[in-house]
Amino acid sequence: MVFGALCRGGLVRAKLVRGYDTEMFRCLLKEWVEPGSIIYSSSAEYYPDLVGIGFVHRPVNLKKGHLDRDCHINGLKGFWGYLKTRLSNRGGIRRARVRLYLAEYVWRYNNRDKSTKEKINTIIKLIKDTTNI
Numbered sequence: 001m002v003f004g005a006l007c008r009g010g011l012v013r014a015k016l017v018r019g020y021d022t023e024m025f026r027c028l029l030k031e032w033v034e035p036g037s038i039i040y041s042s043s044a045e046y047y048p049d050l051v052g053i054g055f056v057h058r059p060v061n062l063k064k065g066h067l068d069r070d071c072h073i074n075g076l077k078g079f080w081g082y083l084k085t086r087l088s089n090r091g092g093i094r095r096a097r098v099r100l101y102l103a104e105y106v107w108r109y110n111n112r113d114k115s116t117k118e119k120i121n122t123i124i125k126l127i128k129d130t131t132n133i
Contacts, residue, residue, distance in 0.1 A: 002083075002102060005032050006076040011110045014079075016099050026053055079109055 003025065004014035013032050017024060025047060033039065035054040041047050042060060050057035086105050087093065093101055111119055 003028060004076060004079065005029070006079060007033075008075070012076070012079045012106055014083075014102055014106050016102055029053070029055070082109055 001017050001019055002014050003017045004012060005028075006012050015028060029039070029050070030053065033055065036056070038056040038058055039047075039050055040058045040060055041050075047057070083102070083105050086108075087101060090101070111122060114122065
């Protein structure tokens with residue numbers, strides 16, 4: 001199972017998890033999302049008490065559909081479609097490498113609007129920042 005979040009106008013975060021665990025979701029949300037932020041989710045029943053841990057929760061009822069452009073989860077759904085397409089195009093991947101592919105496609109998605117030169121510069125900066133080169 002992959003747990004993910006998308007900041008409006010921001011970046012996708014995703015993590016491979018071993019199943020639904022309320023405490024793990026709480027920890028990830030506290031790490032990824034600033035207190036007081038509004039969280040839009042596909043359903044209230046799958047998430048911990050978001051209000052109780054400092055967030056504003058706006059569940060989106062996908063069965064009714066929402067025409068309100070400020071109350072939707074289409075951005076994250078777009079990422080899931082992107083991820084599924086990219087992974088299926090690989091023709092299968094080894095379970096041991098799922099985390100690596102997930103990280104790669106999160107990075108690609110988050111940098112999709114950059115030019116090739118900008119992407120290369122970003123990678124070089126990441127390498128410099130994380131090594132002693």
